[in-house]
Amino acid sequence: MTSLGAASYNGPAVLGNLRDKLARTRDAFRGKLDDLFKSGRPRDEILEELAEVLIMADVGPATTDKILDALRQKSKKTDSADALSALLKDELVALLAKRPTRLAVDSVPAVVMVVGVNGGGKTTSVAKLASRLKSEGKKVMLVAADTFRAAAQEQLVLWGKKLHLPVVRGGYGADPSSVVFDALQSFKAQGLDVLIVDTAGRVHTNANLMAELEKIKRIIAREIPGAPQEILLVLDSMIGQNALFQAREFLKVSGITGIFLTKLDGTAKGGSALANVEELDLPIKLAGVGESEEDWLEFDPKSFVDSLFS
Ligand SMILES: Nc1nc2c(ncn2[C@@H]2O[C@H](COP(=O)(O)OP(=O)(O)OP(=O)(O)O)[C@@H](O)[C@H]2O)c(=O)[nH]1
Numbered sequence: 001m002t003s004l005g006a007a008s009y010n011g012p013a014v015l016g017n018l019r020d021k022l023a024r025t026r027d028a029f030r031g032k033l034d035d036l037f038k039s040g041r042p043r044d045e046i047l048e049e050l051a052e053v054l055i056m057a058d059v060g061p062a063t064t065d066k067i068l069d070a071l072r073q074k075s076k077k078t079d080s081a082d083a084l085s086a087l088l089k090d091e092l093v094a095l096l097a098k099r100p101t102r103l104a105v106d107s108v109p110a111v112v113m114v115v116g117v118n119g120g121g122k123t124t125s126v127a128k129l130a131s132r133l134k135s136e137g138k139k140v141m142l143v144a145a146d147t148f149r150a151a152a153q154e155q156l157v158l159w160g161k162k163l164h165l166p167v168v169r170g171g172y173g174a175d176p177s178s179v180v181f182d183a184l185q186s187f188k189a190q191g192l193d194v195l196i197v198d199t200a201g202r203v204h205t206n207a208n209l210m211a212e213l214e215k216i217k218r219i220i221a222r223e224i225p226g227a228p229q230e231i232l233l234v235l236d237s238m239i240g241q242n243a244l245f246q247a248r249e250f251l252k253v254s255g256i257t258g259i260f261l262t263k264l265d266g267t268a269k270g271g272s273a274l275a276n277v278e279e280l281d282l283p284i285k286l287a288g289v290g291e292s293e294e295d296w297l298e299f300d301p302k303s304f305v306d307s308l309f310s
Pocket residue numbers: 116117118119120121122123124125146149152200201202234262263264265266287288289290291295
């Protein structure tokens with residue numbers, strides 16, 4: 001068993017970094033919240049307006065309702081705006097931390113599948129994860145299981161070159177599960193630690209795609225007992241609430257373990273993180289904050305919420 005050494009990513013440097021990256025989402029939150037909590041208005045009015053702020057920040061109506069119900073309950077004896085603000089923070093952290101956010105690749109060999117709609121950031125996220133695992137000393141292999149889109153495999157091959165990691169690919173139009181099968185043989189033969197599977201975001205129909213992902217998953221489970229340890233659903237935070245509709249389609253694939261929330265750097269819709277966690281009942285495990293292999297963060301609910309408020 002090797003450990004991820006996650007603590008190194010939760011230090012002040014990262015919190016500062018996250019704060020910078022979340023600037024646009026924070027603008028959508030903080031300014032309005034500050035005004036609201038300093039307005040001196042009665043608690044009920046503040047709560048009512050808070051609902052609007054949360055919805056504007058893409059937290060979504062259902063999740064906003066839940067947050068407000070909890071706040072109403074917990075703030076019954078509270079008149080102070082500071083206390084209300086602290087309660088709100090606690091509530092957001094609790095919501096995001098409801099399920100464990102830690103990636104389960106401590107024991108090797110492990111397989112991680114990365115799934116999600118086209119353009120969401122899957123291949124880039126595969127590279128980020130690979131770079132991180134490699135930096136921990138793990139022997140990583142990548143497999144390009146998107147044989148549908150012509151350039152998809154080349155893109156992963158380029159990342160493999162950049163990161164000095166082996167990439168298994170098939171021909172254009174090859175059966176993705178047979179490409180994964182071949183990768184698994186080579187992975188096992190070489191005694192490597194983590195195999196990361198990049199998948200297609202689009203094939204002829206969604207039903208075909210979900211069946212294809214199920215089949216890939218079955219083959220992985222047959223070849224390596226207990227695998228895949230993680231099936232990460234990549235969600236693009238730029239599209240905010242709309243990601244939920246797409247995500248529900250992918251939930252038809254059984255056993256999704258968590259979310260890789262991408263593009264948090266460019267969006268004002270980071271509030272959708274809360275809706276994603278609450279409505280899909282999945283933890284966010286990693287966040288993408290840029291286009292390079294280093295632009296990712298271990299998702300820490302408290303750091304995330306702190307970054308929105310300060
Ligand atoms: N700013 C920013 N851009 C990102 C992030 N993650 C991915 N991207 C960009 O988003 C675009 C799409 O990323 P890909 O990794 O190719 O997405 P994909 O899901 O593999 O796409 P398909 O293979 O077409 O399904 C690229 O231009 C990436 O550089 C992120 O966290 N922040």
